[in-house]
Amino acid sequence: MRVCILYSGGKDSNLALLKAWKEMEVVCLVSLSPKSEESVLFHYPNTELVKLQAKSLKIPLIMKACSDDEVGSLNALREALKEAKELYGVEGVVTGAIRSTYQATRFQRICDDLELWCFNPLWLRDEVSILREALELGFEIVFTRIAGYPLSKDMLGRKITIETVEMLENMKRFVNPAGEGGEYETLVLNMPLFTKRLKIVDYEIVGSEYDATLIVKKAELVET
Structure with a gap:
């Protein structure tokens, strides 16, 4: 199909x-x-x-x-x-x-x-398992937006790691671990189908402590 x-x-x-x-x-x-x-x-x-x-x-x-x-x-x-x-x-x-x-x-x-x-291949999947699967497959993911306590703007630009997944799992009471409710958004810099990696060259962070966005001002593709 x-x-x-x-x-x-x-x-x-x-x-x-x-x-x-x-x-x-x-x-x-x-x-x-x-x-x-x-x-x-x-x-x-x-x-x-x-x-x-x-x-x-x-x-x-x-x-x-x-x-x-x-x-x-x-x-x-x-x-x-x-x-x-x-x-x-x-x-x-x-x-x-x-x-x-x-x-x-x-x-x-x-x-x-x-x-x-x-x-919808991810429909009703456990959110934490989705994050873990992406990391196991070699995804390189960074936070580009946070919207709500206890997520804070110092997370912006940081890569999602196993430790990050565990942190989000522990925050289930406050946020959806996958950000499905708009609590956070991400950008994939690399994954198995990419022929080149996305590199952020310049950026700025705008917003408040618990409601902020990473604005990429310049990015380029580089060899993996």
Whole structure:
């Protein structure tokens, strides 16, 4: 089956991509670029970096700007998926959704309207096991946004390690360990399908102690 990946550049969409790659024909990536961190549906920080990730993956990219509200976001997604269907003969859509029925039901509705199969390979997986699997597979992941106590801005730019996973597991009372509720967002610098590693050259951190974003000002692809 020819599929596209709903791709944010973070850990979940990259893990979903890797799983789909083993069983399907991945023909393109679809990325949405919202206006701010207030986006109700899509990953916000550093969305322009998916262009470098797509180049490293050697997979065509369809990217659409969208507003932060639900209607504008879904309209942009619909247009992007229509384009993927027309240009690449896409028959299905793969997402990195884990537990958000809010996201999943809306994505499913659009796929149904466009007669596309929707596949969520991480759906209802234990969040800690997802993090551990990504690390075991060699993913290099950094935090790009935190949104809520006890996560703090000194985590931004730091790599996720086994120790980080254990810390997030111990914070279950306060945050979803996978950041599914928007508690944090990530950027993948390297994973098994990348032909080159993404390197952050320059960045700044904006925001408050418990609500902050790492803005990448310059990045490049380097040999792994």
